[in-house]
Amino acid sequence: MADENNTDEREEDENISPWQQMIDNPFLLLFIGVAMPTVFYTLWGVMEIASIPVAPY
Amino acid sequence: MAQFRQCPDTGLFFHKEAENLMKANAVAGVVCLLIGGILALLVVLTRWPAIHLLPADSFYMVLTAHGVCALIFWMIFFEMAILYFAGSTLLRSRLATPRWAWAGFVMMVIGAVMTLAAIFGGKSSVMMTSYVPMRAEPHFYLGLVIFAVGALIGCFVYLGTLVVAKNEKTYEGSVPLVTFGATTACIIAIFTIASGAEILIPTYLWSIGYISHIDPAMYRLIWWALGHSSQQINVAAHVAVWYLIAGVIFGARPMSEKVSRAAYLLYIFFLQLASAHHLLTDPGLSVEWKLFNTSYAMYLAVLASMIHGLTVPGAIEVAQRKKGLTNGAFEWLRKAPWGNPVFSSMFISLVGFGFLGGISGVVMGTEQISIIIHNTIYVPGHFHATVVIGTTMAWMGLTYLLIPVLFRRKMIFPQAAKLQPYIFALGMSMVAVFHMAAGTLGVARRHWDMGFAGNPLGFEYPATAYLLMGIAGIGGVIGVIGGALFCVIAVGSLVFGEKLQKEAGLLQSFGVPLADSAYTNEKPARLPMAPAEAVEADHGESGFEAPGTFILAMVLLVSFVIYYFINWKYLSEVWGIS
Structure with missing residues (x-):
């Protein structure tokens, strides 16, 4: 019985392309979706603002 | 034991706990829309120069509450309902950790009430953006933080539901496209809420005196990762709703599911970077940062929206043509159910958004x-x-x-x-x-x-x-x-x-549960993978599968080009070139 289930699962996986299996992983997508704006928008922006010289009094 | 009921009209399965949460969130959202709408009337009647209803201090209070209610509370409550619908109902799965979901909902209600109480107290008229150094009452920021944490819990309950559905094999193959769209919205929401915490927690500490200074430029940068991305959650979610309604009303299937999923993937990669367009006129940020985050990356997100804007009506057109509505380019559209508010709302949303x-x-x-x-x-x-x-x-x-x-x-x-x-x-x-x-x-x-009456630097429009x-x-x-x-x-x-x-x-x-008699303990049958489209006779025209949609897309493109150049013309009039 267990073997039959495993076979079904394997067949099902074979029907789905590796690319599709990758984007079916919501946690991988979550990582990409958080990392991209964090690096390109937030961190890059924070570095630029933090590097503005302070005006002399 | 999970309890489910099946809708006799649509065949959709509702998990008892998920159903109640959907109702509670949707109702809370509509209440916020109602409040936001009443406030909108006051804003409109004040900005209408001939009426100019409210005095200045009331106007700023009302405008702040309108923005927060309509742009944040209404949207996010309703999005929570959509997440539970997409995760539980569409996948035929029980909801993961319903108690946590209820805790999240209660936090969102408390946060919303707290923030609105602060605004209507009259000392937090700082607009939705609450730019520093304007200082609101501490419970204005605290309410927003509590609301955001509640929403964050809802997002993780949704992700947990995806895991439950996969482990319990409630569906075959990949998740349906609508659920994939909801996942995109959820991912954007998590980044958005995290950004909100990054800026609103320090601002709260500043409001109670623990932090002496918050840099306005830094505030604007981080706040817009919250402010604009929160609207990108809406985009991802409402596109999912377009696909859902097209499927329910017409039995329409995406013209290419792969392309539609790829477009969502572009949203996950690039959509949130568009926050930068709020800072295009800010000093301190380099041209490179602005160009990458708007021109280079944002346009890829725009491309994704254009793909969705093409494939949703395209899918409707293909479905209508299969039913025999093949005369001319637009019979499929003329004979669409314009008297059905489900369809008309969705199609106007699509056209207006584009x-x-x-x-x-x-x-x-x-x-x-x-x-x-x-x-x-x-x-x-x-x-x-x-x-x-x-x-x-x-x-x-x-x-x-x-x-x-x-x-x-x-x-x-x-x-x-x-x-x-x-x-x-x-x-x-x-x-x-x-x-x-x-x-x-x-x-x-x-x-x-708008007349700046009494202002020494007044301007005559x-x-x-x-x-x-x-x-x-x-x-x-x-x-x-x-x-x-x-x-x-x-x-x-x-x-x-x-x-x-x-x-x-x-x-x-x-949100109170239906009687137990409405549910069964029987697990719904596994959601089958959508069968491959059968190759049928070509219903299109001139080699196009959806010629009407192609024409509409060209009209959009031409409108865009014309409008773009009109604005460059306006710009040239600001600074004459000699």
Whole structure:
């Protein structure tokens, strides 16, 4: 019985392309979706603002 | 043991706990829309120069509450309902950790009440953006933080539900496209809420005196990762609703599911970077940062929206043509069910989002052009097209769909419901278009008195600007009437609508569980993978599968090009070139 289930699962996986299996992983997508704006928008922006010289009094 | 019921009309399965959470979140959202709408009327009647209803201090208080209620609370409550629907109902799965989901909902309600109490207390009229160094009451920020944490819990309950569904094998193959779209919205929401925590927690500490100073430039940078990304959650979610409604009403399937999923993937990669277009006129950020985050990356997100804007009507056209509506390029559209508010709301949302919101958004996201419209009333014109015509109308369409399916009530006033989307769309289109036009003449956004009466640096706008603001005011009143009609129909149906199931009592409309007799402990059958499309006779014309949609797409493209160059012309008039 267990073997039959495993076979079904394997067949099902074979029907789905590796690319599709990758984007079916919501946690991988979550990582990409958080990392991209964090690096390109937030961190890059924070570095630029933090590097503005302070005006002399 | 998980309990499910099957809707006899649609065949959809509802998990008991998920169903109650959907109802509670949707109702809370509509209550916020109602409050936001009443406040909108006061804003409209004040910015209408001939009426100028409220005194200045009340106006800023009301405008702050309107922004927070309509742009944050209404949207995010409703999005939580969509997440639970997409995760549980569409995947035929039980909801993961319903108690946590309820805890999240309670936190969102407490946070919303706390923030609104702070605003109506009169000392937190800092606008939705709450730019420092303007200081609101501490519970203004604390309420927003609590609301955000509640929403974050909801997002993780949704992700947990995806895991449960996969482990319990409730579906074959990949998740349906609508659930994939909801996952995209959830991912954007997590980044958005995290950014909100990054900036609102320090701001709260500043408001109670633990931090002495918050840098305004840094605040703006991080705040817009919250402020703009929160609207990107809406985009991802309302596109998912378009696909859902097209599927339910027409049996339409995406023209290419792979392309549609790839477009969502572009949203995950690039959509949130568009926050940068709020900072295009800010000093301190380099041209490279601005160009990458707007021109180079944002346009890939725009490409994704254009793909969705093409594939949703394209899918409808293909489905209609298969039913024999093949005369000319637009018979499929002429004979669409325009009297069905589910469809009309959705299609107006799609067209309004693309033509009004999309085109103006890309134009504003161009660094040079942004200079002439930044901080003018053009900006509210743009986002009322995206968030109100685009998102709110999609939510309205979904509500009309769910009143009988989820709430098990028959809709009241069906004739009025047929008209409601058109009234609302007419009013809000007038608001969007005439605000954008007035913004092009330089009318400031947010300002109580466009004439700057008594100000030593007053500015005399041309009479046309006053006329445009007056017409926008008329549009706003029409829009509020359309919105009020929606609230009457939606809430009235839950209270007075004929019961489609004997267990669907009054309290059950607001999140109290149906009687156990409505549910079975039997697990729903596994959701089958959608069969491959059978190759059928070509129903298109001239080699195009969806020629009408292609023509509409070309009209959009030409409109965009013309409008883009008109704005460059305006810019050239600001600084004459010799």
